Amino acid sequence: MTIAFEPGLSRATARIRMAEELERTGIAEGRGDARFLLLHLLGLTQTDLSLRGNEPIGPVGAETLTDALQRRLAGEPVARILGEWEFRGLTFALSPETLVPRPDTETLVDTALRLVAHPSPTVLDLGTGSGCILVALLSAWPGARGIGIDRSQDAVATARRNAAANGVADRSLFLRGDWCEAVRGPFDLIVSNPPYIASSVIPTLAEEVREHDPMAGLDGGADGLDAYRSIIGALGTRPELLAPGGRLMLEIGYDQAETVGALAPGAGLVVEGIARDLAGHSRVVTLRPSSDVTSACNTGA
CATH class of the missing domain: 3.40.50.150 (Vaccinia Virus protein VP39)
Incomplete structure (x- = not known):
């Protein structure tokens, strides 16, 4: 099953959904991995996420996070995804x-x-x-x-x-x-x-x-x-x-x-x-x- 993020999804919701998918498949550090990937791939700080978590991830963000989630679910380490x-x-x-x-x-x-x-x-x-x-x-x-x-x-x-x-x-x-x-x-x-x-x-x-x-x-x-x-x-x-x-x-x-x-x-x-x-x-x-x-x-x- 392919999990796809939509451009209108908020940053905070995207992080939660990513964490849920990772934990559902048995990745113990799913919550931390989701936060780490979202912040780095979207170029955000923790402060950005806290103060502007309701802002949409946008088309590029949706594509980037969808790809990252699929790779992580397939077992690829966070470091390799980030490069x-x-x-x-x-x-x-x-x-x-x-x-x-x-x-x-x-x-x-x-x-x-x-x-x-x-x-x-x-x-x-x-x-x-x-x-x-x-x-x-x-x-x-x-x-x-x-x-x-x-x-x-x-x-x-x-x-x-x-x-x-x-x-x-x-x-x-x-x-x-x-x-x-x-x-x-x-x-x-x-x-x-x-x-x-x-x-x-x-x-x-x-x-x-x-x-x-x-x-x-x-x-x-x-x-x-x-x-x-x-x-x-x-x-x-x-x-x-x-x-x-x-x-x-x-x-x-x-x-x-x-x-x-x-x-x-x-x-x-x-x-x-x-x-x-x-x-x-x-x-x-x-x-x-x-x-x-x-x-x-x-x-x-």
């Missing part, structure tokens, strides 16, 4: 080959901002996707510069647009490449939110994720550790990628801290710390060259 999402107060355009920025990933940015004392660090973002991590870091560090690497040309192009839209294009470079192969270094900070879900788990993910997020951004191989092996292994064979005192920070699955940390010694790295997300799950592993730790101990630092 953009917010991350740390910044707006990021999305494309088919980029993940939707998630709150868990803010833990990676927060950890970097807390631990890196360099006033103008050089940053390498591996598997940059929409560029949200690198752009957020450069926005917080006015003197920083960075490079984002991704295998997908679609992602690289999207990240470039997001860097420009958020005012850091002159301090960022986005390249197509396979993890560390396209760069030389050294970098004060290397970050990554790589694919870390085991292949066998993919079919069990929520439909919104498995049907709409790019598989390349999800599938971490048989045990979910393929990307970590590649990144950590690259630093083992090319330690010059990290500047003296540099750090590698990796977003991980909630149960992967121990297994990812176990890869570090073979690459001459040690686990400096594990940061937890707002839910209390292990979310970011920070690694440093073991030589840095040894030097610090020898000097009494």
Whole structure:
């Protein structure tokens, strides 16, 4: 059954009808999704809706909301319908080959901002996707510069647009490449939110994720550790990628801290710390060259 909005319908009534349809089909956050879609797609603020909720949505609004409702009812996430999402107060355009920025990933940015004392660090973002991590870091560090690497040309192009839209294009470079192969270094900070879900788990993910997020951004191989092996292994064979005192920070699955940390010694790295997300799950592993730790101990630092 096709649900269509009419141009003469008021904004407030359109929101209510949209919420009712979403909740009727079992979408738990239907009420919030309806409000979010209506405000963003009609270019309104909550104040607009409160004070002028009786105004009609008009022909364009009716068509836009009808299309959005059908897509949401079909399981498409709100972020994909809007084509953009917010991350740390910044707006990021999305494309088919980029993940939707998630709150868990803010833990990676927060950890970097807390631990890196360099006033103008050089940053390498591996598997940059929409560029949200690198752009957020450069926005917080006015003197920083960075490079984002991704295998997908679609992602690289999207990240470039997001860097420009958020005012850091002159301090960022986005390249197509396979993890560390396209760069030389050294970098004060290397970050990554790589694919870390085991292949066998993919079919069990929520439909919104498995049907709409790019598989390349999800599938971490048989045990979910393929990307970590590649990144950590690259630093083992090319330690010059990290500047003296540099750090590698990796977003991980909630149960992967121990297994990812176990890869570090073979690459001459040690686990400096594990940061937890707002839910209390292990979310970011920070690694440093073991030589840095040894030097610090020898000097009494």
